[in-house]
Amino acid sequence: MSIPDTPKQIAAPRDRRAELALLVGSFAWLGQAAAIASVVARGTAGTLDAAFVAISAALVLGLGLCRAGLERWASGRLTDLAERHVSSLRRAIIDGELTRRPLAAPAALSSLVSEKLEMLRPAILRFGPARLRAMVVPLALLIVAFTQSWAAGAILLVAGPLIPVFSALVGMAAQQASARQLDQMSTLGTLLSERVGALVDIRLLGAERAVLRDFEGATNDLRARTMAVLRIAFLTSTALELFAALGVAMMAVYVGFSLLGQIEFGTYGAPLNVWSGVFLLLIAPEYFAPLRDMSAAWHDRAAALAVADEVIAWRDAEVPAVLGRGAEAAEIDGPAAVRLMDVTLRLGDQSISYPDAEVAAGQALAISGPSGSGKSTLLAALAGLMPAEAGVIEVAGRSLTAATATGWRQRIGWMPQSPHFMKASVLANLKLARPDADVAAVNNALQAAGILLQIHRLPHGINETLGENGAGLSGGEARRVTLARALLAGADVLLVDEPTADLDAETAAAVRSTLLGLRDEGVLLVIATHDPALVAACDLSIAPKPRGTSA
Known part of the structure; x- marks a missing residue:
């Protein structure tokens, strides 16, 4: 209606x-x-x-x-x-x-x-x-x-x-x-x-x-x-x-x-x-x-x-529309690849341009820059959650448009900086990505995300109830649970927002190791980060270029 x-x-x-x-x-x-x-x-x-x-x-x-x-x-x-x-x-x-x-x-x-x-x-x-x-x-x-x-x-x-x-x-x-x-x-x-x-x-x-x-x-x-x-x-x-x-x-x-x-x-x-x-x-x-x-x-x-x-x-309200239908659709075919060509995005009344870049499966693209510069905005655009003001974003060899965005989103996983969960068990939260997954598949995803041992040490293991913000888990553990959820869905493209922010050195190193290990297994990574070590480990790094406000 x-x-x-x-x-x-x-x-x-x-x-x-x-x-x-x-x-x-x-x-x-x-x-x-x-x-x-x-x-x-x-x-x-x-x-x-x-x-x-x-x-x-x-x-x-x-x-x-x-x-x-x-x-x-x-x-x-x-x-x-x-x-x-x-x-x-x-x-x-x-x-x-x-x-x-x-x-x-x-x-x-x-x-x-x-x-x-x-x-x-x-x-x-x-x-x-x-x-x-x-x-x-x-x-x-x-x-x-x-x-x-x-x-x-x-x-x-x-x-x-x-x-x-x-x-x-x-x-x-x-x-x-x-x-x-x-x-x-x-x-x-x-x-x-x-x-x-x-x-x-x-x-x-x-x-x-x-x-x-x-x-x-x-x-x-x-x-x-x-x-x-x-x-x-x-x-x-x-x-x-x-x-x-x-x-x-x-x-x-x-x-x-x-x-x-x-x-x-x-x-x-x-x-x-x-x-x-x-x-x-x-x-x-x-x-x-x-x-x-x-x-x-x-x-x-x-x-x-x-x-x-x-x-x-x-x-x-004048709000950027999400590309696509927002419903289930078949994955678009083609290789896991992202290409930026003369891309400009709008954040409020500010236009932000991005350097041209191209990454493929088994590679990692770092988006670096100060807070508020447009790193997360580019991640949103790559997920089809907002249209480009100018330029072209190509995914899997075709332009990211309303016709391709829904199928593209079936292939991507999202690892947010601030995880959100249902007030339900770890198992139930993970199965949101794939309702027909069995416990073995869930454990494999947790293992791939480097969080299996920590989850099984919880009082009720995989059946431990999580709070909305991951109560019962540390910040790094909560982020890796969202990573496991993305992997359980079979994502071959992973969009990651500040994965090591606010983490201690040991936990940040573990998260970096997990992400880079996924890259080595063929997953395409696009990471918005302040972490110099993570930026240096990526195959390519770009920085947003704010161009001032519009009249």
């Missing part, structure tokens, strides 16, 4: 059949009110009999059951619509993230696809039906009231419009307050994610108090913004209940004094009778009910529109 064009389409798609069913059900009260008023009128006149009561009760019950059935059917349709819509948006965003380079912080994106998209459900369930009922039911009941008494109609006509006018005025403030609340929710989620990831460093630096102060400030800000939303909601509810109560009270005063003979105006000749008086009293609350429902749904819509604005901001 593609993201709809407008915020309104995202915030509250409509099911017109369900809305119409709820509208029809609302008019059942007219028949019920007429039946009840007839019983009261006959009772006061002394002409009530058991048969008439039974018929009236059956009519009230039957209309009530019809209304309940319509509401149940419509609610089911709207619930299904909300589920489909939210699920489709979530799938579209997740699929979209798979086809472009990440821009939003993971915590902010997670908040959008989980908590925030769920805020669309109340608007889908309530706003469309409430709007249709607010447009039709009060007008119909107003006409009915005028047929019985022009004074009663005037009371409703004066009191009713105050509710939608007030709702419209408050609605704008509600949407702005909801947007500020959602923004702070994203900020707090990102802050939490970053601080949890840096928890060890925070404790080593003794910065716990400073971090707690940051959290206290962020949570207080969120609390203040949430209370601002609630204040608007409570203010709206109070005002609307006041208008509705005054309208019903004025109707009750008029009807009561008319029936007592104290008021002799407001009708079309004959005095107001008992049937008309009771009927007007019964329909007056139903006149205000759709308006009050619309006011409550307006707040749901305001929150949904704020979410929709975030979805559109995500959709319209």
Whole structure:
């Protein structure tokens, strides 16, 4: 599914059949009110009999059951619509993230696809039906009231419009307050994610108090913004209940004094009778009910529109697209080879050029340079995760394009600087690369990565549960587990990002030895590194050349 064009389409798609069913059900009260008023009128006149009561009760019950059935059917349709819509948006965003380079912080994106998209459900369930009922039911009941008494109609006509006018005025403030609340929710989620990831460093630096102060400030800000939303909601509810109560009270005063003979105006000749008086009293609350429902749904819509604005901001963000389909595909054939020709990549507003280079199977290419110079950017481009701004990247003897990127990625392995794992066993994490692999194949991959002995020394060996960042393993061990995962997939091209960074000399030497051993076995290596010893051991070395910022 593609993201709809407008915020309104995202915030509250409509099911017109369900809305119409709820509208029809609302008019059942007219028949019920007429039946009840007839019983009261006959009772006061002394002409009530058991048969008439039974018929009236059956009519009230039957209309009530019809209304309940319509509401149940419509609610089911709207619930299904909300589920489909939210699920489709979530799938579209997740699929979209798979086809472009990440821009939003993971915590902010997670908040959008989980908590925030769920805020669309109340608007889908309530706003469309409430709007249709607010447009039709009060007008119909107003006409009915005028047929019985022009004074009663005037009371409703004066009191009713105050509710939608007030709702419209408050609605704008509600949407702005909801947007500020959602923004702070994203900020707090990102802050939490970053601080949890840096928890060890925070404790080593003794910065716990400073971090707690940051959290206290962020949570207080969120609390203040949430209370601002609630204040608007409570203010709206109070005002609307006041208008509705005054309208019903004025109707009750008029009807009561008319029936007592104290008021002799407001009708079309004959005095107001008992049937008309009771009927007007019964329909007056139903006149205000759709308006009050619309006011409550307006707040749901305001929150949904704020979410929709975030979805559109995500959709319209200028993010480099990932080449290829992002799905499974057959490997492209041809020799393991990489060739750079006049390649320029864009990192933010900066263009970076790279020297021409060519490496083949059994060779290693080092990308060296200071932090932020574009080493990891070139690795991303070689994986087809971003297009070249200029020049040509050839892989396996053909240009790396959207048509070849998916098949090329089936051949490459990735060894990141900061490994990430599922919270699952070593075995389960490795088998992500090849689900049908048996334990022997996994052990062979661990052996090739030089990490088999260390894994089997863990308390549960290959079944030891890893944390998200490889808890239970050292930094070097975690990186070699990602290397084993790449080898298990059968990768004959390995992209490696800072494999020896932050490692002690002995561990760094072991990682270098493992990588160079793979090269000697025919694997093509492309390594982004600061390590002079690793650069010297590679067959070829290039350095990115930043060319300044664009206007």
